[in-house]
Amino acid sequence: MEYRRFGTTDLTVSVVGFGAWGIGGPAMVGATPIGWGGTDDAVSRRALRRARELGITFYDTADFYGLGRSEELIGETFGNAPDIVVATKVGHRAAEGDRIVLDYSAAHIIAACERSLRRLRRDAIDYYQLHSARMPHLEEGECLEAMERLVRDGKVRYWGLSLNTFHPDAESSFLTGRSLGHGFQLALNIINQRALGVVRSAAASGYGVIARMPLQFGLLTGKFAPTARFAKDDHRSFRLTPEIVERSLAGIAAVRPVADRRGISLTTLALSFCAALPGISTVIPGIRTPEQAEENSVIVPLDTAEMAELTGAYEERFAPVVSLMEQQG
Secondary structure, three states, X not given: OOEEEOOOOOOEEEOEOEEOOHHHOOOEEOOEEXXXXXXXXXXXXXXXXXXXXXXXXXXXXXXXXXXXXXXXXXXXXXXXXXXXXXXXXXXEEEEOOOEEEEOOOHHHHHHHHHHHHHHHOOOOEEEEEEEOOOHHHHHHOHHHHHHHHHHHOXXXXXXXXXXXXXXXXXXXXXXXXXXXXXXXXXXOOOOOOOXXXXXXXXXHOOOEEEEEOOOOOOHHHOOOOOXXXXXXXXXXXXXXXXXXXXXXXXXXXXXXXXXXXXXXOHHHHHHHHHHXXXXXXXXXXXXXXXXXXXXXXXXXXXXHHHHHHHHHHHHHHHHHHHHHHHHHX
C-alpha cells in the first residue's frame, strides 16, 4: 500500500481508503433511501478489519450514513486506535415529517461532533467535513466559525468540505481564496471528471484531496448488466435509471480495452485512474465485505497514454451521461 501526506497537514493516509457509506445499512428517511440496502454488521466488521490488514489506514464516514450506524461500526472495530485516520461529516439530518434537512448552524455542528466522537469512540476526529455545504452556508459563516472552534477545542484536528457532486468549483474557490480548512472531498471517476480543475487548484493551494465515488456507484466494476435494477432501500434505485445504466455501460465498453491490455479488472483501472491524478491524496471506494476490501485495495501505475485515453473518453462518451445523472440528483 502506498501512503501520501494529506495536503499540508501532518496526516498520512493510504492511497486507497475505506468508503464507509455502505456499511451504514438500509437507512430510510420516510420513503427516501439514504443507504445501499441490507447489510450484515458482522460482515461489515470483518471488512473493516481486513482493510486494516491490507494497509488501509483512512476511513471516511458521516453521521448521516445509516443515521450513525456507520460511525458506530468504525468505533466498535477500531476505537481510539492511533494507526488509523478517521474522517466524518456533518450537516445532514433527519427532521420531523420525514424530511432531510441541511443544517450548518453552529449549535448543530458542535452537538453533532460530540455525538460522532461518542459513536467513533475517539478523543478527536482526525478530519471533519461539512457535508455538501453550499455557498449560502459558507458566506453566512456560522459553519466556518464552528469548525474553527472545534479545532481550537481539540475536538477536531483538521477540517474541510465535501463538495457538491456536479458543481464543486464555487465552494472550493471560496475556501482556498481565504485559506480556510485543510482539504476537499469531491466526486471523481472515469465517468464523472468535472472536478479535475478543482483537484489541480486545491492541491496547488496545499489542500488534501479525497476522491469519492471512484467506481460511480458500482458502474465501473464492470459487473452490472444493462438490465440492472436496485432494491427500494438502495439509493441507486432512483439515481441509476435504466437509461443512465445503459448509456454508462456503453461508454465503459469503449474504455475496457485499456484494462484488458494491462490484464487488470475494470475496478483496478478505475481506482488507478483516480490515484494517478496529480493532487489526489486518497481514493475511497465503497467497501462492504472483506472480498471488496481485497479487490479495492489494488492500484497499478498508468502511463501517460493510458491516462490520456481515459481523460479523453469523458467529453466524447461520458459528459452527456453525467448531465443525466445531475438531473436525477
